[in-house]
Amino acid sequence: MTRILESAHERGAEATLIISESKDTSVSFDANRLKRIEDTESYAQNLQVIKDGKLGVAASTRVGGEEELLENAMNVAEFGPSVGYVFPNPERYGQPKVFDQRVADVPIDQMIAIGEELVDFMKSLDSSINGGAQVQKSVSQVGVKNTKGIDVYSKKTGFVIVAGFQFVEGQNLLSSWDWQVMTSLEYDLKALKDRLGEDFEIGRKNVSIEPGSYEVLFTPSAFSDIVTPIMVCLDGRSVMRGISPFAGRLGEEILAPSFSLIEDGTLDGAVGSRPCDDQGVPCRRTSLIDRGVLCEYLLDLESAHRLGRRPIGTGTPAGARPNNLVVSEGDVSVSDLIGGMKRGIIIDQTMGAWAGNPYAGTVTGNIALGYLVEDGKKVGRVKDCMFSLNVFSHLKSNLLALSKETKNLGSLILPYCLVGGVSISGRD
Amino acid sequence: MVKALNRSTAEYCEIRIEETEETVVRLRGNDTELVTQNVSVGGNVRALHQGGWGFVSFNRFDDLEKKVDEACAQAKILGDRLKKDIRLYPIDPVVDYVHGEFKKEAFAVPLAEKMKLLKEYNAIVLGCPEITSSSVYYLDRHTHLHFANSDGTYICQEKMDVAGTIGAVATKERLTTQESTTFGSNQDYNVIMGLEDEIKEAAKAARDMLYAPVVEGGQYTVILDPDMAGTFVHEAFGHLSEADDLDEDERMKELLKIGTRYGSDELDIYDSGIEGPNRGESKYDDEGVPMQKTYLIKGGVVVGHLHSRESAIKMNESVTGNARAINYRFPPIVRMRTTCIAPRNHTFEEMLQGISLGVYVKGSYGGQTNGEMFTFASSRAYMIRNGAIAEIVRDVNLTGNVFNTLRNIDLIGNDFDYKNSAGGCGKGAQSPLPVAQGSPHIRIQNVVIGGEKK
Numbered sequence: 001m002t003r004i005l006e007s008a009h010e011r012g013a014e015a016t017l018i019i020s021e022s023k024d025t026s027v028s029f030d031a032n033r034l035k036r037i038e039d040t041e042s043y044a045q046n047l048q049v050i051k052d053g054k055l056g057v058a059a060s061t062r063v064g065g066e067e068e069l070l071e072n073a074m075n076v077a078e079f080g081p082s083v084g085y086v087f088p089n090p091e092r093y094g095q096p097k098v099f100d101q102r103v104a105d106v107p108i109d110q111m112i113a114i115g116e117e118l119v120d121f122m123k124s125l126d127s128s129i130n131g132g133a134q135v136q137k138s139v140s141q142v143g144v145k146n147t148k149g150i151d152v153y154s155k156k157t158g159f160v161i162v163a164g165f166q167f168v169e170g171q172n173l174l175s176s177w178d179w180q181v182m183t184s185l186e187y188d189l190k191a192l193k194d195r196l197g198e199d200f201e202i203g204r205k206n207v208s209i210e211p212g213s214y215e216v217l218f219t220p221s222a223f224s225d226i227v228t229p230i231m232v233c234l235d236g237r238s239v240m241r242g243i244s245p246f247a248g249r250l251g252e253e254i255l256a257p258s259f260s261l262i263e264d265g266t267l268d269g270a271v272g273s274r275p276c277d278d279q280g281v282p283c284r285r286t287s288l289i290d291r292g293v294l295c296e297y298l299l300d301l302e303s304a305h306r307l308g309r310r311p312i313g314t315g316t317p318a319g320a321r322p323n324n325l326v327v328s329e330g331d332v333s334v335s336d337l338i339g340g341m342k343r344g345i346i347i348d349q350t351m352g353a354w355a356g357n358p359y360a361g362t363v364t365g366n367i368a369l370g371y372l373v374e375d376g377k378k379v380g381r382v383k384d385c386m387f388s389l390n391v392f393s394h395l396k397s398n399l400l401a402l403s404k405e406t407k408n409l410g411s412l413i414l415p416y417c418l419v420g421g422v423s424i425s426g427r428d
Numbered sequence: 429m430v431k432a433l434n435r436s437t438a439e440y441c442e443i444r445i446e447e448t449e450e451t452v453v454r455l456r457g458n459d460t461e462l463v464t465q466n467v468s469v470g471g472n473v474r475a476l477h478q479g480g481w482g483f484v485s486f487n488r489f490d491d492l493e494k495k496v497d498e499a500c501a502q503a504k505i506l507g508d509r510l511k512k513d514i515r516l517y518p519i520d521p522v523v524d525y526v527h528g529e530f531k532k533e534a535f536a537v538p539l540a541e542k543m544k545l546l547k548e549y550n551a552i553v554l555g556c557p558e559i560t561s562s563s564v565y566y567l568d569r570h571t572h573l574h575f576a577n578s579d580g581t582y583i584c585q586e587k588m589d590v591a592g593t594i595g596a597v598a599t600k601e602r603l604t605t606q607e608s609t610t611f612g613s614n615q616d617y618n619v620i621m622g623l624e625d626e627i628k629e630a631a632k633a634a635r636d637m638l639y640a641p642v643v644e645g646g647q648y649t650v651i652l653d654p655d656m657a658g659t660f661v662h663e664a665f666g667h668l669s670e671a672d673d674l675d676e677d678e679r680m681k682e683l684l685k686i687g688t689r690y691g692s693d694e695l696d697i698y699d700s701g702i703e704g705p706n707r708g709e710s711k712y713d714d715e716g717v718p719m720q721k722t723y724l725i726k727g728g729v730v731v732g733h734l735h736s737r738e739s740a741i742k743m744n745e746s747v748t749g750n751a752r753a754i755n756y757r758f759p760p761i762v763r764m765r766t767t768c769i770a771p772r773n774h775t776f777e778e779m780l781q782g783i784s785l786g787v788y789v790k791g792s793y794g795g796q797t798n799g800e801m802f803t804f805a806s807s808r809a810y811m812i813r814n815g816a817i818a819e820i821v822r823d824v825n826l827t828g829n830v831f832n833t834l835r836n837i838d839l840i841g842n843d844f845d846y847k848n849s850a851g852g853c854g855k856g857a858q859s860p861l862p863v864a865q866g867s868p869h870i871r872i873q874n875v876v877i878g879g880e881k882k
Contacts, residue, residue: 031676072465168679173800352803359604364825364878366803386878425645
């Protein structure tokens, strides 16, 4: 057993230690030119102790700071939460495929070349465009150990490409961004360029719309704003306190039958995958909402204990945190979804939709990048207006379709989502 | 540090070393959810060579000289491609030890005392009618920051940060509403004292919102309270004034050109690092430049921008002390400090006069901007009917075009107030950076509020 765990045990505490170390390298392009190379080496230790039924948590990035770390955790445990759980015994842990040696070996020249190709493409759209890009790789390793004998080690790579532009015409600002995130090197620069090129083409033509109720196609990135309140309300801690509108409704049909949501920390190639959570519980695949029916909450050891549920590998000492959330895809292609819209709006980038009251389910945001669709064709950009819907009622009664294509946004994997009856307000 | 800097082969090189001790407490309902004590020790080296920046951050200090070599090597890779003659705005070297002259040190208050007070506040929340849960958050930090650069500057700053939120949650028939009061300071733990009345007021608002209708979407005359007006000026004009987004974009520069009119003669907007006990203010920024008060708009006209040493020289303007990094893992970029609308002489009653239908927006959940448009969500709002405050409404989100909305500010109040909260500002990957805002009440014509139209 690690020395710090032995010391904790000698002082009458059970303990879990997480040691993480990572190295990130990124190249950044701003204003159409290469601007920065950054290297971040980080090291951190996180210690949870349970002493006399109370939890203390401390973290430190000081190399060799174990004694101070233990002292801090023991000190705060006196004031910490009373917990009804104990740290788990060792179990079998999966090792999702999230390490790719090719990512670890990518030379800086290749990262620069990727960024240059994207920025050159944006410059080719218009010489006065302001293009930016970032290419980042990371290699990390995490060890989770506890006083019960858990000793799990995992390695992960990450590769992220972000590209976008800002284009100013008078007082009209068009900005568009897209990104790809992966654990391997399976990037697709053509897809990024196609998308940015299309935004540049159509986004410069503004069209005005009258306020009212519209059919709206949310792209995966905008759809994440709609999924967020659901995620917040699924949190076991808000359920156990009765704040969540999903409390006491397991087995009930809460959303449309076409909507399924899965937490899966075992997916190969997904950035959130890992052998176990921050409390030592193995990650697994769990249906949270299956064909509209509420099946499970996002749980940490404490909320699982209080709700009488089995933990699902989404725990942290302060509450649940999903690993990868997946909304099941539908069976229609994005082009067919757009082609089938008579008059509606595509919302791709939103602003301020995160601010609000998630428990009420109301999502209201500015349409930062959105298009009017008429007879199946994008006709121009809509701006200076807000969209508003209630997640719980709209995804129950007005969910029209989900696309068969999905996008990996990081730890969210989402399809496009077509919703009817979305309020759009703007100038009268 | 000086020895390591001497190895630099770049045109400019700096080292930052930081040690922070942090305490965080979270209470929810009847539970203590988290008490944690964290130590963060780390550093970085940043080097500039022919227009290219190299940056290395680390937690291991065993070979600082090697980190300098790495950052210089990266800068050289870039500089050799760019071959740009980008210098930094010249600053006289300074050697200074800034001892924190705090009014009351948050980090010196025993944890037992903090817990006692937070639990008392939590009990007040839970004792209010129809309140089902609470959300209490407390944070304090004590930082020692060492900064040295190849110009000969060496600065050690001791900093403190204390902030938090006391929130009330009301739930009835699957509707949950919440409202909170916040506090924050860079020098005085006492900002947490005496919040009882504010807490009760927040709890009452959370309860009232259970019975409040959702606001009807549309275009309204709005009055923003100082908190919301502060968020508005931060989102709507502060971000646009950050010169690292302007300095290489000719069209953006044109849009924000000195002398351009964006508001009435009454409108003065400034950003300051020397206002007083606000989060985000300090003697020097993260490039060792003294913070100062910078006017962005005076008499409705653009008069200045916020700068780092690089953006200042590129735009041929002076430095302002706005280069800030959230911690040692990031390079400094241009950020706000305390962003304000200066007070004028209109009373709140004057603002209400003549509004047949409007919205009074109090308290902010936060906001966002993409340059041309901004949006923000209010935590509490009331209808204004026939010149008087009427019923409470919920789910009020406002949006607008930055330039039109500034022009539409028609009255600026006389009741200036600062706002410090537990949140912060986000830019790039650096969030939440402590900032503050200040403003009196302001009145704006023709603001779009999201929501259904009945």
